[in-house]
Amino acid sequence: MRLQLGYVPLTDAAAVIALVEGGFAAREGMRVDLVAEPSWATLRDKLALGLLDGAHLLAPLALASHLGLSGPPARLIAPAALARNGNAVTVSLALWQAMAPASDALPDVARALARLAETRFAAGRPLCLATVHPFSSHTYQLGRLLALGGGRLDLVRLVVVPPPRTVESLRRGLIDGFCVGAPWNSVAVAAGVGRIAALGVDIAPACPEKVLTLAAEMEERAAPLLRALKAAARWCGTPEHWPDLARLLGGRRHLDVDPDLILRGLRGDLQVAPDGSVRAAPDYLVLGEDALSLEPGTATWMLEEMAAARQLADVAAARGAAAGFLRPDLLAACD
Amino acid sequence: MPDLASPSPLPSPEQHLTIAVVDPSRARAAVLEEGLRTVEGARVVVIPDTVDLLDRLSALSPDVVVIHLESPSRDLLEQMFGVSRLVERPVAMFVDRSDVPMMQAAVDAGISAYVVDGLKAERIKPIIDIAILRFNAFARLQRELTEARSELADRKLIDRAKGILMTARGLSEDEAYRQMRRKAMNEKRKIVDIARAIVTAADLLG
Known part of the structure; x- marks a missing residue:
């Protein structure tokens, strides 16, 4: 299976980057191409138009895309968060x-x-x-x-x-x-x-930060990707790996930023x-397998914040369409 | 007697339209600008994709912004034009959100457009069409240029390798070329790869 995954170069794209660069996808027999994008809007559009199979995406933007509030019409699912806070x-x-x-x-x-x-x-x-x-x-x-x-x-x-x-x-x-x-x-x-x-x-x-967002038709093929993501997240969440992770993320191919600044963020020593x-602040940015879980109430939180920001008129009406978007069951099913 | 309560006339198609072009590539922006100048009644302004983009855009207050997908400033436009339908001047991207083939063509060409509400579809479609055509033409030109450049570089490398063989082995130019070609065919490699190996070896051996 060959997939194209998009991301915006940020520390919390760690699990997606490590998934490929750490060989976790290859171990599941997958070939994953990472595509760095300069804007969230371009990630959203390419995902909606089928040019990407999945993306590291702002959770509210992914939901807004799914609800038809932002960008081209799209049917998306989010089986996992990618990090907590940050x-x-x-x-x-x-x-x-x-x-x-x-x-x-x-x-x-x-x-x-x-x-x-x-x-x-x-x-x-x-x-x-x-x-x-x-x-x-x-x-x-x-x-x-x-x-x-x-x-x-x-x-x-x-x-x-x-x-x-x-x-x-x-x-x-x-x-x-x-x-x-x-x-x-x-x-x-x-x-x-x-x-x-x-x-x-x-x-x-x-609060939900970035989520792994997939085209809805990826649902049946998501299991190997999610297994690889779990393994990559475990690797990223292990403090002994942080110096290597900071160097990987800080490289020119990804963030092009002093790895020491990334490392301090991972350690919560700001x-x-x-x-x-x-x-x-040890919980400033949390990576790791636990950080992949989507808490109950995540969708409601986002809908209410959208309404408070006057981006959404009717929370109750959006609740139905939002129901199938978060799919923690897909992550839980693959061990 | 004129009816004073009647609404102001609808804007005519000839009315002025300000189009801003934002593109990290200045060459591509110029190609697009030239194309958009043919749109009737349009004023086209290229805005550099730099940190003060927001202030320049606010000052210009364009009706349409055509922006390349490679620009990090797209997110800025989403805020500026307002993505929500609840804001006062909502924005339609690509005129009609249900026009998926047009969006696909635009994204394939590498463009995105932001349009203030109230602008008629028939005024926007030609703008997007021109932008798509121009961007595709630019990409084709660039590809051809890259190919031509690499062809020229290959020829230079092959000439150098030929010269090295001629001097080292006392061969004629034709014979030197034939030997390289035979080696390439036997090893299922390109002649330029053989030439590169010869040049590299000669450099190392002094």
Whole structure:
């Protein structure tokens, strides 16, 4: 069996990349070609139009595609998550200074951010915050962070910046902050332009991140792929393999980023400010076999967040169509 | 007496239309721009695919954005135009989402388009058609150019190998070529591979 799997180069594509590069797919008798794409929209379109068999995709975007809310009509299934958490909100050093939160704790940071968002909105210069795609946990986490501090997403200018351009955008003052996945927050801190203000895992601990999304007609042929994915995820979740994994991901073929920054993300040993402040967060980004499981309530969470972001009008009506999308049973069936 | 309450007339097909072209390849963008200039009433603006794309697009406020699939900025457009039908100015991609063959042709050619709502299908279809034609033609040209380049490089390599054989073994040009061809046929390899081996060996042996 020969498959084309798409991905966006990010730390949480580890299991998909290792599936191929670690020989796990070959051991199942499969030939898998990895296709790196520069945007989530292109992954979604190629998957919907049958140019890819599967993809590492933002869970909300995959669901939106399946529901007909985004891109060409598609019938998709998601048998597994690919990682847990891994996002963070990074702000410019100027914004962090202006926020001056009472502490680094989430409620203080959220209050300081929401207060500043309100001041800037009132002054006619709304804060500009970036996400990675409208249909993403990143968008919803920004909304939740502001809500936690008593603010609203409507009071900021929400834009999308491709993660590899976040550092330059922050440096040039085109944006005030962003929510992206690993390793791009660490890259901004290492470049001396950003301060990690909040971790996704603190804002929404169980939120679905990327999922392995397959064309629905792959269902009957998914078992060998899912067995290989389990083996690859186990390998990725083993701390002794992290230095090798960081080198693999950091290589030019994939992320083209300093492997040490990737490794610190895997270990949850994050430098949060250019002054060297470090924060230990072992669950910042979780890889491994357990991270493949899709928690019950995942679909509901996404539908409710879509509705809160005014991307979906009627949650109850969408529930039926969403029911067949998450297929943890397919993963559970192959051991 | 004119009825003051009547709605403003529908926009005529000749009305101005601003098309933005975003492409990481400047050469390809130029080819597309030239093609789109033939669309009646269209103003075509090429916007560099750089970090300040968003500000430039906001300032231009185009009716249509044609963007290459290789651009990381597609996600930015999805936010900017609003993918949801609930927002004020929703966007239709490829005019009609049920027009799957057209989407397929566009994606095969490497393009995507974002269109503000209210633009009529008959105004958008020619734009997409031109973009598909131009991108396919560009890809073909590029392929031909690559082939021509590699053919030229092959010929140069074979000439060098021929020269080496002629000097080392005192052969005529024809005889040197015949020997390389025979070796290639016997080993089921391309003559350029044999030539490369000769050149490499000669380089190593000084």
